[in-house]
Each structure stands twice: as structure tokens, then as C-alpha cells.
Amino acid sequence: MDKRSNYAGSAAKQLGVYAVYLAVAMALIVYILAFFAGTSGALINGGAINEERNSITIALAEEPPQLDSTRATDASSFIVIAHTMEGLISYDDNDQLTPGVAERWEIRDNGATFWIREEARWSDGLPVTAHDFEYAWKRVVDPATAGEYAFILYPIKNAEAVNRGDLPKEALGVRAVSDLVLQVDFERPTPYFDKLVAFNTYYPVREDFFVSTNGRYGADADMLLFNGPYVLTEWIHGASMLWEKNPYYWNDEKGFLDEIVIAYITNDVNANLNLFKDGQIVQTSLTAPMLPTAMEQRWQIDRFMDGSLFFLEFNHREGRVTENLNFRKALLLAQDPSELVYKVLKEASYLPAESLFPVWIQGLQGAFRKEYPVPEHRMDLERAREHLERAKLELGINDFPPIVLLTGDSSLSLLAAEYYQELFKKNLGLELRIDAQIFKQRLAKMTSGDFDIVMAGWGPDYFDALTFGDLFSSWNLNNRGRYQSEQMDDLIRIAQSELDPKKRMDAFSSIQDLIYEDVVIVPMYERGISFVVDPRLKGFKRRSVGPQVDYNYAYIERL
């Protein structure tokens, strides 16, 4: 026994010596590795707010796939482009339209004219001209570009035909009359065209620069030209970005910071919260489980509606049970969205949805939903069961087959799906089969019509009711449940082209009613996000339409 512990003692001593050697070796390795990592390093600015440099540090959820404004489709790209580019018209800090590159404009029933301000400059100092818009727009609708957002230019004359490949791109109804005057012809009257041109896809691209990038436009910081308040000067993919104040930008009421550093790219909400707690980023979103912590810290918690609406979309194709109106009515009457939001999802920042039009949509003067209230909805099981019986008679069946509920694979959608499964079983005796799929497969099934009900969502593209209103027209490719009604199509045509604002809003109201009466969808919730901002940062904005976070009006308050 004695001998054994002797051996152990001297062996342990020897091991200790090795441990010291190893520690030294390890320090050396760390040092060498750090040297190599230096070349792929991130921008470290030291803290959320640097008063001396007039700079802030933020995090971005995802790496933008590329930053070509005419092809961007995702939230992260929208955020970067909203700070580095500017369209003809933009939104002010009150979500009202304000002149951008165009100092004034005129919208007629057959077209529009934009007068471009002389002082608008690209980040290399050259003037922004009408030609840059003409070039960009023609490129968007060119089928060779394969732009996902080409449809948003369809109000322009011949846009759809060009995009389908039926006409050459020169046929597009836009031309630069001079360097400073842009003339647009419409396919049909488009009273909301001013709101459309505020969208990314309508932003300018300069031809000579685009050509010089050799097809790599938007891939790197030096493969881009900017005309917004900030300039992207550094972009290390997946790691960091640096936006610096654009010295050539014309508007001194925007872009007050000297630099904005994006030091972190991660969509892990907890990592973002930890970075905020540690004072490394100026702002972060809060999910429901984080709210108690946030309150403990006595943070000022704000909420904004991120604009998107989620709903149960029925499959209206022939041969589906969900084609039957009484069946859909039964489901509508057997549920209550507030129960879903408050008791099941428990997301304090969500709102139970009541309409196709979210609460923040503007009407004539104020909120659309105040001016045109939704048909009142009450859960009514007795009537729901009546409708279900009628549906059985009309369909000539005794029992309903299992109803396929298609959904995404996030925990939130699974939670909601299970809630509906339970609810319709209990209230209507219906069997729901949950079909949870990854994003691309859910889309594939939605497109081919392989579902009865799908949990779908829609986010706005522009600040007008039509961004939701035309969703269920017979020609809209995003109408994946294939709802078809002449009445709906007529109303949407009015909503698209009516020049009298009152009549136009009335049409939206009729669409809202028709969606309810025909039970095209069952609204679930409007998504909201709670967030917290460093109290020293003022003028920061989160938006329902356009970039979700907006630092264009942000400044550091000096005490």
C-alpha cells in the first residue's frame, strides 16, 4: 500500500511538470492561432455606444445573401439597404412619405413624373440621375435577372409582359426625359405608386458601375455604390460590417452618427440579450421568456408590430372538404384567436388577429381598422355545429375524413397546430392531422395544393392596404389556397385603380367583410416584438413596413 502511494506521488509530480510544459505550449498555440485569426477578424469597437467616435455597435440576425437593392428579398438585406440606399421617395420617422432622391413628383391616372434633386449624389461623388432609375427598373423586370420581386413593378406599363419574356425590356414604360426628370407610364391607374417607389426594388443602380462589377454587383462592399445616409465600407462575410456616414449624402436631417458597427451576426436571441446586458450592442429583441429578466433589470421595454399577419389558409381547390363554405364557417366559429395568443402561445407582444388588414394599416385619415371596423367575431359552438351538419349534408358524407393541417417546423407553429388539433377535436369532433414540414417543403406543398388547411403568414411590402388586399385575387400567385371569386376580383380591381381615396377604402372594407363572410382565411395573430434600447440612443425606430430596425434618425444623447 505504501509503495503504491509512493508511485502515485512521484507520478503525480511528474504529471505536474508535464502540465506546466503543456500550458506553455498551449499559450504558444493560442498565440499563433490568434495571429492567423487576425486576418478573418471582426470589428471590435468596445461597447454599444462610443461617444468619442460618435458611433454605435449593433448585431444583425442574418448575413445578407447579397446587397443588390433590386434583388434583395430578406429582412437583413432590407435593413442594410435602408441605411445605405435611398429611393425616389422614403418614409420619415413618423411613417409618412417624405421626398427622397425626388424633390417632387406627380401621379396621374396614366403615369407619373419624378423630378430628381440636383444635389443627390452617389458615394463616389457623381450625381444620381433619372437614367439610374430607368436602368435599375429595366433590369428588375428583365427575365434574365430572375428577380423575385419583379411583380412589384407590374403597375408600370408592359412590366408584366417584359417579365414574362413576351416583350423586350426596352418596352418597359419608364424613361429618363433628362438627367433630372423620370417619366413613368402606367399599365393601369395606380394611385399608390408613391408608396411603391419607396420599396427596395425601385432603388437606383448606376449602369457603368454595374457593368464594371462583372456580374458580382452586391457581393462585396467594393462591389456596391451607395446613395443613402451611410456607406458600407467594410463587409467581412458572416462576421461584421462597418457603415460610415456618407459625405455626399444630401439630407442633413438623416444620418447623425459617424459610424455604425455591426460586430455580431447571429440570430440566437439569448446571445443578443447577453450582448446587450454586457453593454456591447445598443438594442435587442426580447422573447416572452426574457420579459421577467428585462423587468428585473428595470429596462424600458417597447413593443412594435413587425407587420406580419398569420392565418389559417384553406385549400379552396375542387374536391377538398375545405372548399365547402359551411365547413369553413364551422371552423371559424369554433375558435377564438385571443385564446390562441393569450393562453397558448403566451407571447405578450402578439395581437390576436381579427382581419386580413393588420391594426397599423392606414385608412383615409387615421387607422383603417378604426374607420372600417371588422365584423364582430364571437366563438359560437352551437352555430358552428349547425354549419358542420349542413356541410355534411351538402358533401353527402356521414363523417369527415382526417383534415390535413400543414405547418412549419418551428416550436411556435407546432404549438399552435397542436392547439387547433385539440380544439377542433373537442368542439367539432374533427380529426386534424398535423403535417409539419421544413420551410421549402411547406411552400412546395402549398404551391401544389397538397393540404386542407395551412398555417400561413404574410408580411407587407409597402405602406398601403393593398399589400394585403390583393392577396386573394384569382391572379395572385401567392394565393396558394386558390380562392376564387369574381366579387373579390372586382373589389381588388377597384382597390388597385380607383383614384377617389374614399371609394378605394370602401373597396378594402368590402374585401375585409368578404374575407370574413366567405371564410377565406381564419386570422390567427399579428406578430409583435418586444425590444429594449440603450437609453442613451435616441431617435431609433422599428418599423412594420420596410426595415425592421432603422437608425437613420438615431443619435447619441450627450449628457
Added chain:
Amino acid sequence: MFLYTLKRLFQGLVTVWFIATATFFAMHNVPGDPLLNDRAVSEAIRANLESKYGLDQPLSTQYFIYLRNLSTGDFGISFTQENREVNDIIREHFPVSAILGILAVVFAATGGILFGALTAIYRNRLPDFIIMILVILGISVPSFVIAAMSQLALVSLNDLVGTTILPVAGWGTILHMLTPALVLGLGTMAYLTRLMRSSMLEVVGSDYIRTARSKGVPAPRIFTKHQIRNAILPVVTVLGPSIASITTGGFVVELVFAIPGLGRYFVQAVQQLDYTVIMGTTVFYGAFLVFMVILVDVLYGFIDPRVRLEK
């Protein structure tokens, strides 16, 4: 030895071809359409996209085009990052993963060997019990929990001290690497500790140790020359594959610590059905793994003369 290496390299090449083929067909059989997105596009645009990515060709033609491009090292252009070549993505992001992975393996190997030896020396005594409990925790707690908790601990630490000693997330300096590498290497460290321990114990009871003792060889010498040197062999064997698996398996850690590594692209590509990136990263990682295994096999010959004799 040279012939042996050559033979192993050829076998590796066949393995990589097999990986590429299996991935190609498996990927095309995953339900879902890579070209579908939130906003539906017209037939004309879809046709354009299909021809851009060669999806309009029959699968067998796609496969041969793909193999031909692969032989020249061209993985094509990403579906989601439309202006970036898969080669660029690998070139820019793999070094980050590799640095993190190497550091993690260094931590894991050092810790594993030291703790393993320590537990063997103090077998069934207090240090052994404490370390083995930690080892079991390290093996069974998933890395995302450890990552999140260590990050939380960093925040509290910085809060306590009043300034940021260790960064909470991000990439760029030595300080940024330490925590994520430690978290990433923890599982492997635990595994290696157990391996080292059992291997040490096996060796300590062997004849040559007894002989050495009876000859009166001093204990530190027995420990170094006879025990550690023999016990370390199995650890070295698994080290190669674990460098590969740590380097490729850092997705969660990269996400939590906002590290621009390749793991993130690897996982996101699968979620978004980004065919070219899936193929590129899988084949690259596959080749890397195969190469590491071969490297270890060849190195083994130097460490253990018996392997050399057999071949």
C-alpha cells in the same frame, strides 16, 4: 511505407467519391423545392432560375456535370447567396472553423491526457471521483446548454468586475476564442479523459511495468517511458477524427458566440435546400475527415513500430 500511404490515399479518394454520390442523390430526394420562396414567381422567372442552376436537366445529366465540375474543384454558385461561389464560402469561413477547432482539440487533448492520467494515478480516490463526475456531465450535457450557460457566466463575470474581461460573443482576438473553444472541446475532453484513464489502468497492470519496477527503474521514468507512452496510443488514434468532427460540428457554438465559421453555412444550407452549398460543404468536410483518418493511420506507424512491421 510509401506504398501503404499511396494505397490509403486511393482508398480515401474512393470514399470521397462515394460521399459525393450519396449526398447528391440523398439531397435530391429530400422533399422540398430549393427555388421556392416566400414570394411566388412567374413561370418565366422560374424557368430562368432552373436553367441558371442546371435544374432543368435530367438528374443523371446533373450528376455527371456535377462530377465533372467536382474533379476541377468547382462547386458552383450558392442558391441563396446568389453572387458567391461555394469555393469562396469555404475559403472564407473554413479557416475560422479550423482555428476554433484546432484550439478546441488542443484544449481537449491536453485536458483529456492530464485528467485521464490523474484519475488513473488516484484511482478510486477523491480526485478520481470528482473528475469522473465532471466527465459524465461533460459527455451528457449537450453543447448548446453548455454554450448558453458559459455565455451567461461571462456576462455575470463582466458585470461583477465592472468591465468586459472576456467578450460575450464575436470573433477577432485571442480573448474571443477562449470560451467558445473550451465549450466546443469540452465533450471531446471528457471522452478523452475516460479513454486515457482506462488505457492507463490497462497498462499499469501489464508485465513490462512489473518488470521495470522489479529492475528498480525510478517511478517518474516508469510513468513517462512505459505507462504514458503506451497509454497515449488510443488517444492519438481518436484525435484525428475528433479534429475533423470538432471542426465540422461547431454549428451551435458558432451560432451562440456569433462566430463566422463554416458550420453555420453547412447547417443553414440543409435547412434552405441550397444544393450547391450542401454539396460543397459535405464533400469538403467528408474529404477533410477522410484525410485526417489517413494522416493518423500514417502517423501511427511512427509512434508504434508494430504497425510498420505489419504492413
